[in-house]
Amino acid sequence: MRCKIQTAKPQQFIDITAKVVEAVQKSNVQDGLAVIYVPHTTAGVTINENADPDVVRDIISALDNTYPADGEYLHLEGNAHAHIKASLMGSSCTVLIRDGKLLLGTWQGIYFCEFDGPRNREFYVKIISG
Amino acid sequence: MRCKIQTAKPQQFIDITAKVVEAVQKSNVQDGLAVIYVPHTTAGVTINENADPDVVRDIISALDNTYPADGEYLHLEGNAHAHIKASLMGSSCTVLIRDGKLLLGTWQGIYFCEFDGPRNREFYVKIISG
């Protein structure tokens, strides 16, 4: 499944859990894997707390303190920091499926990680039965 | 396979390789993938050296120097640092299976990464044939 997403800020984590749940339901797969894949190099995907939105804000701030947008980089497009953060979060997440449901922990949400927005973005959800 | 684990320290990496090997053996799968999944948001999983225990201590210290437990964060539960570290290590690891065995390198062990312990924790091991 291919999903389009519009980000609204330069750096922003967007909860895409509902889209992944939808992909699992449509697939009718009872046991297997859901792989979320981000085809960008200045955005990534991660799993973290879905309750207090300050958690993902802290992750963004912490990464930005270590790899600031206005740091000294060779890459001249002004988004080198975003490439670094994308590799740190990673371009894919794998979640287990059991009894037709995503086996997420109680507090876990799946987040699209925008580091060079706002932009039109996309991600894929691939369901593997097994 | 669902595995329970009891961590003993605030921050600690625990070698869970034997549990993953056990899951592969029980599955009787000869070729495929083993996915280790952590359903927590202040713990993760990573693969690193299994010989010198100082290596994982260095990883914990290095992450803690960059994202200290007593840093300034918005999230008020005192474990924002643990959420950040969990996303950096990731919530899953994928290892290959060949001839019924985990295809780990000589020095590789699979580590449960506790960043907000001690706690009762769990992880899943899912075997995919293919």
Added chain:
Amino acid sequence: MRCKIQTAKPQQFIDITAKVVEAVQKSNVQDGLAVIYVPHTTAGVTINENADPDVVRDIISALDNTYPADGEYLHLEGNAHAHIKASLMGSSCTVLIRDGKLLLGTWQGIYFCEFDGPRNREFYVKIISG
């Protein structure tokens, strides 16, 4: 598929996309996953920009600023920094396969991440149909 690789520098990202494409073609799999796995503990794998080589140089520099080779570590082999960076990039990457092709974004390349070279290294590519 097992691939050998010779790195040339202490820290270097090497584009291995062509090898992964080759593994997908040989497998004849039309839909599924390609998992790239690195069996080392001082090297990893990541996906990032394939156009401007300064991007991966910036990633190497940024990680090295945060976790310098000559920092203070317990591990006495002089490569503790490389172990830390390996866990940050990760030991595997998963890419989707559709219509017999890797579903990479336009600017995405798959990089073997050497952090303790130069060395003879290897990586595996596993194709899962589904």
